[in-house]
Amino acid sequence: MRELALAQARAHAGRYVASILAVVIAVGYIVATLTLNSTVDAGINNSLAAQYQGTDAVASGPGATAADLARVPGVAATTDDVSAYIRVDSAIDGKSYGDAISIADDSTLRWQQVSDGELPTGLGEALVSKDADIPVGSEIIVTAPGASDGASTSVRVVGLVDLSGTAQRMRGTTVFATPAQLFQWAGDAAEHEVRIAGDGSLSQQELATRVRASLPADSTVVTGAAATKNAAGQYLGQAELLSTILLSFGAIAVVVAALVIANTFAVLLAARTQELALLRCVGATASQVRRSIRTEAAAVGIIASVLGAGVGIALAWVVGRVATAADAPIPLSTLDVDSVSIGAGVAVGIVMTMVAASAPGRAATRLSPLAALQPMETKPESARMSFGRKVLGLGALAAGVAATVMGVFGQQVLVATVGGLLSFLGIALLSITVVPALISRAGIVLARLAGPVGELAAGNAGRNPRRTSATATALLIGVALTSTLVVGIATVKSTAPAAMDEQFPVDVMVSSTGNEGLPPELGPRIEGTAGVAGVSGLERAGLVLDGRGELDAFGVSGSAAQSVLRTPITLPAPGQLVLSPAGLRDYDLSPGDTVTVRGDRDAVTLTVAEGLDGQPALLDHTDMSSAASPVIDAFWIRLSDGNSDEQSLTATDQVTEVARELAPGSDVQGMIAMRSAIDSVLDTMLMVVAGLLSVAVLIALIGVGNTMALSVLERSRESGLLRALGLTRKGVRAMLIWEAVLVTGVASVMGVVFGLIFGAAGTASVFGYDDVALSAIPWLQLFAIAAIGGVCGVIAALLPARRAGAASPVAALSS
Helix, strand or coil, X not given: CHHHHHHHHHHCHHHHHHHHHHHHHHHHHHHHHHHHHHHHHHHHHHHHHHHCCCCCEEEECCCCCHHHHCCCCCEEEEEEEEEEEEEEEECCCEEEEEEXXXXXXXXXXXXXXXXXXCCCCCCCEEEXXXXXXXCCXXXXXXXXXXXXXXXXXXXXXXXXXXXXXXXXXXXXXXXXXXXXXXXXXXXXXXXXXXEEEECCXXXXXXXXXXXXXXXXXXXXXXXXXXXXXXXXXXXXXXXXXXXXXXXXXXXXXXXXXXXXXXHHHHHHHHHCHHHHHHXXXXXXXXXXXXXXXXXXXXXXXXXXXXXXXXXXXXXHHHHHHHHHHCCCCCCCCCCCCCHHHHHHHHHHHHHHHHHHHHHHHHXXXXXXXXXXXXXXXXXXXXHHHHHHHHHHHHHHHHXXXXXXXXXXXXXXXXXXXHHHHHHHHHHHHHHHHHHHHHHHHHHHHHHHHHCHHHHXXXXXXXXXXXXXXXXXXXXXXXXXXXXXXXXXXXXXXHHHHHHHHHHCCCCXXXXXCCCCCECCCHHHHHXXXXXXXXXXXXXXXXXXXXXXXXXXXXXXXXXXXXXHCCCCCCCCCCCEEEECHHHHHHCCCCCCCEEEEECCCCEEEEEEEECCCCCCEEEEHHHHHHXXXXXXXXXXXXXXXXCXXXXXXXXXXXXHHHHHHHCCCCEEEEHHHHHHHHXXXXXXXXXXXXXXXXXXXXXXXXXXXXXXXXXHHHCHHHHXXXXXXXXXXXXXXXXXXXXXXXXXXXXXXXXXXXXXXHHHHHHHXXXXXXXCCHHHCCHHHHHHHHHHHHXXXXXXXXXXXXXXXXXXHHHHHHC
8 A cells, every 4th residue: 555655646746736835835934944043043152152262260249350360270361351331432433332342361261353453452442343344543432331430532443353243243333452441441330250261170160169269259150161151141032032933933834834735635535536435445444545645645744844944944044145145243154954953844844744634534534435436526514513613613713702802901912812812713613614605795796797707616616615715714814814913013003102101201211220319410411411301300208108108209390390291190289299099099098188298307298189090109399308308219301392203312312321421220211212113123023924924825825726726627527518518718717717816805805804803902902992093004004915815816826727728628528
């Protein structure tokens, strides 16, 4: 039976083309994703390993200095490794931000390779990264915003360091100088550790243990290998997240490919029912026939998966070359082909093919040999199976809708996501009933538009509900996911700014991250910054509400705060304490009540007023100063109304620089920058998603073409009879094209409708259904998605339609 199965696979090789393409695309996508991920991992690890080349231990903390640790037995060389965040001003490149990194005096611990110029020998000299486009001999001004004095220093560029293809290039503009120069720039704000090279007498772990014994208890010492791993983890977090997202889309491609493969084998085996029955009559058992089918599926899966792995590696190589040519900062210059990635992709392809072919294989051997030898039409699904499918589908759909509604009204995005998945499952189970019914309704309209040819196309599309629904479901999934993300991203872009305004009612906020608060002189410095229209301070103190417990309160100047707020909140007048509705409930108070608050200075009697949901407890700053000794917790900043987005971003950067100078530990949040970043992320995500989901749509369209091609083979006599009765070749082609348009059109419209619902529901589950702007729904893009689905259906059917129209009536009737 094995030889027979392989012979059958060779004989019907043409019919397996669609399945092979589906597996090749799915496996290629997975292998390319895994290969690119391992390439990024290898690039980052290799570049960081080069940075720690020759390093056996790394020490940090109090008492860790290169001079002291050089005297530890077993140590051959040490260097102070200093780094700091800096701003670089250049007459050529303008203003930019990045890192300053020290260069080791000892060549054993120096990892930088000078591509042009020479090493710095002292203060006033530095190297810059080659990609900064600052030539040797230029003068640059370096400022460490986090330093206590914030002084700027002019240095001369004496050389360039080529960081292309390394993780260090992802830091921005990088300046290299001696440790003494770094300490002069950044002082206490610099990050400092000591890299240590051993003399070879001890292992890395033994050397680290000995060095740790010579340092205070609160110092830290790790091996060079551990330091490399820790540094790589800082870079690989985002890469791993991206890999997870990419593989999730790979899973979608696998599901769609499985539907196409199952459909292919179902139709292929149905066309060979009599052939399989004849094998049963001459002595082959049902298990032998099923085993031969599995052998065919395994052969298809192995060949397609191996081809897919090759395609994936080639695709990863192309992406790496394009990224390198485009000067992308991610290290992709050297392709890292991992055997585990290839094995995983090939295994997924083979298993997917075997699983997808198992159900058609079982169905092909259920009939008795004598019954299968008789001519038979496509039979409907059994009543028992149909009832069970409907019950499961309706149950999943009802549960999905309920969970989605709960997620929307409760603003629980995880619940809404589960609801969406259950709804998709219910739709897939009900598709064998819903899709043919919709095609039948659409066929009535088509018959009026295209006449008898359209009526024939509608009848053919609904003749095999299982095949039609499987083909339509594959396309529906891809279109629905694309539409969901298009709608979700568009509505989020429209809704997010208003939600951010509610959470952050000011343009920029500088807040303290410690108990000491912000320096008072920071406010006037910020107010004098170009592009800033107003500044208001927010004071903080711990108070006691007599008989009701402690109160974390904030003091504001009502007039100053009103002038900087973009979104109005309830501000206190002198003698008032404003509490949110939740605060009123917590302290059992009502608007108009009189309360006494006490601080470290005195007691003050205030009248309670009700504020908005979520706002903190506020009182006038004069009342706050009478009751306690507050610290400045934050500065609320309003930018000039006439600023463009670019000017607002520049003003935010300047505020950040001032804050880092006067309050190094402060946190700066700029709403304009956050909105711009969110828009950029969403736009990038939309492009990535469109490209990735097009893989699933492409596989689905291969399934459409495969279904039409197999329909031509199955209905060759029918086509011949139609030709004999007067239907022209053009009419036969038109009939098949209209049939494909019906299937893809209905699937595309259903996918767009579901995508519209789920996309809007997803946004509502995050921001609340009241805040979703229906006007932001991209109707034109949704119409284009539906139209593209129909057009692609026509393209997929062109070749099968041409083949059907080319056959002569006599040849078709005699086949």
